Amino acid sequence: MAAVSRLIPTEGAGPGAIEAGVSEFIDRQMELPYGHGSFFYLRGPFHPESPATLGYQLRYTPREIYRLGIEDTNAAARKIHGMDFARLEAAHQDRMLESIEKGLLELPTVPASTLFAQLLENTREGYFSDPIYGGNRDMVAWRWIGFPGARADFTDWIDQAGTEYPYGPVSIRGTKA
Amino acid sequence: MTTPRKLKPVDAVIIGYGWTGAILAKTLTDAGLRVVALERGPARDTSPDFDYPRIADELRHGIRGELWQPLAAETVTVRHTVNDTAVPYRKYGSFVLGNGVGGAGVHWNGQLWRASPEDLGLRSHIEQRYGKHFVPPEMTIQDYPVSFAELEPHFDHFEKVCGVSGVAGNLRGTVQSVGNAFEGPRSDQFPTPALPAIYAAQLFEKASSELGYRSFPVPAANSSVAFTNPYGVRMGPCNLCGYCERFGCFLYSKASPQTTILPILADRSNLEVRTNAYVTRILKDSAGTRATGVVYIDENGQELQQPADLVVLSAFQMHNVRLLLLSGIGTPYDPVTGKGVLGKNYAYQMFGVTTAFFDEEVQINPFIGAGAAGLRAIDDFNSDHYDHTKQGFVGGAMIYAGGTGGRPIEQMLLPPNTPRWGRAWKAAVHKHYRHSAPITLMGTVMSYRDRYLSLDPTYTDKFGIPLLRITFDWHDNEYRMAAYTAAKMEEIVRQMKPESQATLLLKPGNHYDVRIYQSTHTTGGAIMGTNPSNSVINRYSQSWDLPNLFVYGASAFPQNIGYNPTGLLAGLAYFSADKLKTSYLKSPAPLVSS
Numbered sequence: 178m179a180a181v182s183r184l185i186p187t188e189g190a191g192p193g194a195i196e197a198g199v200s201e202f203i204d205r206q207m208e209l210p211y212g213h214g215s216f217f218y219l220r221g222p223f224h225p226e227s228p229a230t231l232g233y234q235l236r237y238t239p240r241e242i243y244r245l246g247i248e249d250t251n252a253a254a255r256k257i258h259g260m261d262f263a264r265l266e267a268a269h270q271d272r273m274l275e276s277i278e279k280g281l282l283e284l285p286t287v288p289a290s291t292l293f294a295q296l297l298e299n300t301r302e303g304y305f306s307d308p309i310y311g312g313n314r315d316m317v318a319w320r321w322i323g324f325p326g327a328r329a330d331f332t333d334w335i336d337q338a339g340t341e342y343p344y345g346p347v348s349i350r351g352t353k354a
Numbered sequence: 355m356t357t358p359r360k361l362k363p364v365d366a367v368i369i370g371y372g373w374t375g376a377i378l379a380k381t382l383t384d385a386g387l388r389v390v391a392l393e394r395g396p397a398r399d400t401s402p403d404f405d406y407p408r409i410a411d412e413l414r415h416g417i418r419g420e421l422w423q424p425l426a427a428e429t430v431t432v433r434h435t436v437n438d439t440a441v442p443y444r445k446y447g448s449f450v451l452g453n454g455v456g457g458a459g460v461h462w463n464g465q466l467w468r469a470s471p472e473d474l475g476l477r478s479h480i481e482q483r484y485g486k487h488f489v490p491p492e493m494t495i496q497d498y499p500v501s502f503a504e505l506e507p508h509f510d511h512f513e514k515v516c517g518v519s520g521v522a523g524n525l526r527g528t529v530q531s532v533g534n535a536f537e538g539p540r541s542d543q544f545p546t547p548a549l550p551a552i553y554a555a556q557l558f559e560k561a562s563s564e565l566g567y568r569s570f571p572v573p574a575a576n577s578s579v580a581f582t583n584p585y586g587v588r589m590g591p592c593n594l595c596g597y598c599e600r601f602g603c604f605l606y607s608k609a610s611p612q613t614t615i616l617p618i619l620a621d622r623s624n625l626e627v628r629t630n631a632y633v634t635r636i637l638k639d640s641a642g643t644r645a646t647g648v649v650y651i652d653e654n655g656q657e658l659q660q661p662a663d664l665v666v667l668s669a670f671q672m673h674n675v676r677l678l679l680l681s682g683i684g685t686p687y688d689p690v691t692g693k694g695v696l697g698k699n700y701a702y703q704m705f706g707v708t709t710a711f712f713d714e715e716v717q718i719n720p721f722i723g724a725g726a727a728g729l730r731a732i733d734d735f736n737s738d739h740y741d742h743t744k745q746g747f748v749g750g751a752m753i754y755a756g757g758t759g760g761r762p763i764e765q766m767l768l769p770p771n772t773p774r775w776g777r778a779w780k781a782a783v784h785k786h787y788r789h790s791a792p793i794t795l796m797g798t799v800m801s802y803r804d805r806y807l808s809l810d811p812t813y814t815d816k817f818g819i820p821l822l823r824i825t826f827d828w829h830d831n832e833y834r835m836a837a838y839t840a841a842k843m844e845e846i847v848r849q850m851k852p853e854s855q856a857t858l859l860l861k862p863g864n865h866y867d868v869r870i871y872q873s874t875h876t877t878g879g880a881i882m883g884t885n886p887s888n889s890v891i892n893r894y895s896q897s898w899d900l901p902n903l904f905v906y907g908a909s910a911f912p913q914n915i916g917y918n919p920t921g922l923l924a925g926l927a928y929f930s931a932d933k934l935k936t937s938y939l940k941s942p943a944p945l946v947s948s
């Protein structure tokens with residue numbers, strides 16, 4: 178999960194993935210039916226050689242993508258740098274993530290680009306979803322971009338189009354920030 | 355498998371309890387028939403299923419798709435050409451399928467358009483205006499066997515049922531100074547006034563007008579005021595909550611079967627709705643001349659047979675075609691010989707988006723919006739509203755402005771050169787989120803000899819029953835149409851004077867990509883026409899093969915229009931319902947001789 182802290186880093190203005198609780202979000206999601214793949218059609222036969230435009234064609238659930246992908250990434254990190262990914266310095270992590278994103282690093286089981294896509298997708302979900310799921314702690318990401326969250330009532334703003342919306346976010350649990 | 359247990363016969367069985375299922379349930383129970391409606395998904399109602407605040411949850415509904423058909427149980431397979439091996443649509447992307455009472459009518463956007471008059475007589479219109487050779491030989495478009503004038507009272511009625519907000523552009527043949535000048539003549543005004551334009555739509559309105567186009571409010575099945583529909587069902591005003599498409603409406607404001615028709619059916623003693631009832635086939639008599647009922651699997655996995663005198667197939671477009679194929683009703687279409695009609699003329703919707711990125715002074719407030727509410731459009735380049743002589747393509751696109759919400763996981767708009775992660779991404783979401791707006795084109799897609807639906811030879815659903823297979827890719831006609839209309843769209847966006855703009859558009863070489871959400875406007879496969887050799891159903895949606903089977907939905911479209919499909923498919927359903935009432939139910943027989 179060190180990778181999420183590089184995808185949305187702490188440095189620079191605005192909250193990073195770690196402060197936003199993205200790791201906890203992903204951990205929790207992997208325990209839910211989603212993590213176990215029950216949202217996807219996972220019957221065979223599998224044709225991973227199909228054109229990319231026909232979408233995901235692997236047999237792996239999100240949990241399996243992480244388990245296998247992290248193992249393989251760590252093995253690659255040990256080979257290149259002599260230590261696991263999480264122990265690398267940030268600049269090395271970034272470079273390794275770049276080669277995973279671009280598919281330049283060959284991983285033996287889950288293709289690197291699949292691992293990256295899964296990680297990026299869940300990281301953004303954890304950053305921007307309601308805090309009820311463990312990420313976006315204290316609605317930090319919503320405050321950062323100016324999204325009012327679960328407010329869901331703009332009757333008072335229908336006639337004020339084009340002016341800055343002044344209210345901060347609310348969450349499903351009713352907390353305000 | 356053991357013989358399914360036979361249930362007590364009823365007068366009519368309805369397969370799929372979404373928009374058209376609800377329309378037909380009302381028609382048939384009004385006439386005193388004993389009706390059973392079978393819905394594959396769960397029961398759903400505004401409360402408790404769409405209650406605030408639980409509904410305002412992007413992850414649950416917008417991303418994981420709690421209201422959608424679970425793909426693990428059943429999906430479709432997709433391939434680009436007849437020579438490819440189709441593979442399953444394993445994760446949601448290109449389209450989202452409805453599930454449960456209300457169907458996709460729960461989580462649609464609410465853009466409620468009528469077809470243009472020339473959309474209906476399309477082939478005749480094109481051949482008459484541009485000559486017989488204008489339509490390329492591989493293009494298998496045909497006329498809808500029903501005219502705009504015949505459908506108009508039914509479009510009008512459905513708009514009233516839905517409390518649609520909008521402004522008439524053509525009232526009884528007189529083009530108005532406001533509204534869509536290109537629409538067919540309306541017999542009446544919209545039932546509720548248009549919602550004020552959201553800010554992105556205001557900027558579009560101004561820019562269009564400067565360029566000489568007249569924009570107008572997108573007809574929105576999001577009621578703008580408290581409204582009572584012709585059935586006595588009350589709707590509330592839309593508050594532009596931003597959780598519309600992909601969500602159920604907690605305000606009784608977006609029209610859905612739940613907010614418009616189902617309340618008056620709830621206590622009818624001659625209607626029984628069975629949920630979690632998965633229909634696996636339609637039964638025929640031994641001579642193959644009549645439908646005798648359906649077989650379905652209930653929530654306990656038990657297979658049951660429901661005999662009925664009348665079978666209404668009103669599931670989603672793809673499911674309609676799959677059930678007909680599984681039931682052996684009609685001859686499956688063969689793209690090599692061109693014989694057979696079942697599965698023929700599958701089409702989709704062309705799309706393109708130009709995003710305007712404004713500076714930080716321009717407050718787009720993207721989270722203020724809802725489905726169709728507050729949007730503005732131009733219709734100058736849709737359908738045959740402009741001269742195609744020199745264009746070299748058939749069709750066009752409606753262009754509309756404004757987002758349906760600013761949900762940050764799905765609807766974050768960033769300039770294309772933005773890094774996907776890291777510090778620069780974090781800075782970009784802060785800079786652009788509140789100041790970007792999408793302008794979208796919704797384009798026609800013609801039908802072609804090599805684009806069709808069939809059963810997949812390999813993949814099955816959770817019961818071991820074959821999945822539906824889609825054979826689809828884009829054709830040059832659609833790339834050309836998109837390029838032409840996108841240029842017009844980009845011109846308007848430039849006039850909106852954003853800091854920068856970027857267009858996402860399909861070009862030759864871009865294959866149909868199931869990973870990107872485009873629309874759920876899939877059409878055809880059980881098309882309507884003038885005789886059994888060019889269609890599955892007649893103008894009254896009645897099967898040519900089994901006259902006591904009626905098929906409803908966008909599966910009837912011989913080719914797709916440049917508008918969202920719900921208005922047209924509901925119009926066709928009410929047109930048929932009227933004929934059932936006045937003719938068929940009194941004396942059941944083929945309504946068009948073949």
